[in-house]
Amino acid sequence: MSAPATVAAEIFEKWLERFADDVRSGVAQRVASHFRDDGYLRDILALTWDYRTFAGPAEIQEGIESASPASWPRNLRCPPERIAPRILRRSGRTVLEAYFDFDTEVGRGSAFVRLQPDQPGDDGNAEDPRVWMMLTTLQEIRGFEERIGDRRLDGTAFSYKFGGDNWLDTRRKRAQFADRDPEVLIVGAGQAGLALGARLAQIGVDTLIVEANERVGDNWRNRYESLALHNETWSNHLPYLPFPDSWPTFLPKDKLAGWLEAYAEFMELNVWTSTRLVGADYDSGRKTWRARLRTADGAGRDDNRDAPGHGDRQRGRRADGTEGPWPGRLRRPGHALQRVHQWPRLRR
Numbered sequence: 001m002s003a004p005a006t007v008a009a010e011i012f013e014k015w016l017e018r019f020a021d022d023v024r025s026g027v028a029q030r031v032a033s034h035f036r037d038d039g040y041l042r043d044i045l046a047l048t049w050d051y052r053t054f055a056g057p058a059e060i061q062e063g064i065e066s067a068s069p070a071s072w073p074r075n076l077r078c079p080p081e082r083i084a085p086r087i088l089r090r091s092g093r094t095v096l097e098a099y100f101d102f103d104t105e106v107g108r109g110s111a112f113v114r115l116q117p118d119q120p121g122d123d124g125n126a127e128d129p130r131v132w133m134m135l136t137t138l139q140e141i142r143g144f145e146e147r148i149g150d151r152r153l154d155g156t157a158f159s160y161k162f163g164g165d166n167w168l169d170t171r172r173k174r175a176q177f178a179d180r181d182p183e184v185l186i187v188g189a190g191q192a193g194l195a196l197g198a199r200l201a202q203i204g205v206d207t208l209i210v211e212a213n214e215r216v217g218d219n220w221r222n223r224y225e226s227l228a229l230h231n232e233t234w235s236n237h238l239p240y241l242p243f244p245d246s247w248p249t250f251l252p253k254d255k256l257a258g259w260l261e262a263y264a265e266f267m268e269l270n271v272w273t274s275t276r277l278v279g280a281d282y283d284s285g286r287k288t289w290r291a292r293l294r295t296a297d298g299a300g301r302d303d304n305r306d307a308p309g310h311g312d313r314q315r316g317r318r319a320d321g322t323e324g325p326w327p328g329r330l331r332r333p334g335h336a337l338q339r340v341h342q343w344p345r346l347r348r
């Protein structure tokens with residue numbers, strides 16, 4: 001480690017020790033005292049089970065006080081796999097940037113901080129830096145951890161099966177939703193829909209993604225010919241599957257389109273293309289949603305055509321989804337929200 005990096009790590013470790021002590025005390029005012037007067041706390045689900053931003057120590061203290069006991073952080077630690085603490089210039093200030101991880105009763109969290117000395121004019125090497133910005137995020141829910149790394153499925157279930165459905169048969173059937181409703185309906189297989197679908201699949205939430213276009217990636221293919229992404233490739237990764245190291249810094253739109261389509265396949269996402277959400281009704285008594293989908297041949301029309309590409313299960317379905325026994329009659333999209341409220345650990 002170079003000398004400045006060692007200095008940054010030392011300053012940060014000492015700060016984290018003091019901060020962790022105050023977090024352990026359970027006193028919000030002591031925690032908030034680590035923030036500068038112009039400091040910000042941004043929370044994504046970890047402390048508030050919401051997306052919230054608090055500005056200045058008083059608001060920050062209130063925000064921290066609103067955290068339920070289940071969301072109070074503990075076991076603060078430096079994550080070895082993240083970028084080491086470093087001192088650099090940001091928006092005209094010298095700051096120390098670093099990450100730390102923490103646990104709550106609900107799950108595992110990760111935080112990013114920018115520390116700055118309290119006195120104007122001091123540089124980032126000062127001994128007693130305060131928080132200019134802190135971002136706290138919930139990364140994982142206990143009991144619903146992503147099935148990745150050591151938790152991945154071993155896949156042997158299919159190697160002992162000499163009759164019946166193999167992996168591909170099972171995959172196709174699951175994507176058809178002929179015998180069940182999805183727990184979550186995602187509208188749009190753009191980068192957000194695909195990333196969300198991949199995350200939900202890994203925590204075992206049965207998800208259907210509907211995409212109005214004929215192919216996943218058409219939202220990029222159909223744009224102007226010379227389009228390339230505006231950000232560098234490494235800032236555009238989707239979860240679990242980073243772009244290859246050999247790819248250009250700025251991705252041409254059709255290359256990205258192909259990647260999105262392949263991503264849906266590799267991540268085994270259930271996507272119905274040429275399927276448009278045309279409406280949804282909420283049943284407040286049952287607290288469920290019913291979605292109306294218009295499938296391929298019915299695009300722009302209400303008729304009874306089968307939708308190519310979706311196999312047998314499309315037969316008999318009204319294309320506008322308003323009548324008839326069709327399996328896409330979704331009783332429970334929005335169910336994820338209900339499930340969240342049903343998880344006892346998340347109740348306030």
Ligand SMILES: Cc1cc2nc3c(=O)[nH]c(=O)nc-3n(C[C@H](O)[C@H](O)[C@H](O)COP(=O)(O)OP(=O)(O)OC[C@H]3O[C@@H](n4cnc5c(N)ncnc54)[C@H](O)[C@@H]3O)c2cc1C
Binds near residue numbers: 187190210212232
């Ligand atoms: C020129 C340009 C360059 C950009 N460069 C970058 C970059 O480098 N990095 C970056 O992060 N962002 C970049 N962006 C922004 C990025 O494109 C968007 O933020 C991103 O596409 C949003 O993703 P999304 O999945 O939310 O929406 P979209 O990509 O718009 O996807 C929405 C999908 O929903 C489908 N859909 C809509 N309505 C329905 C319906 N009723 N039923 C079914 N399907 C439906 C659409 O067909 C579409 O496929 C750029 C944008 C442009 C225009």
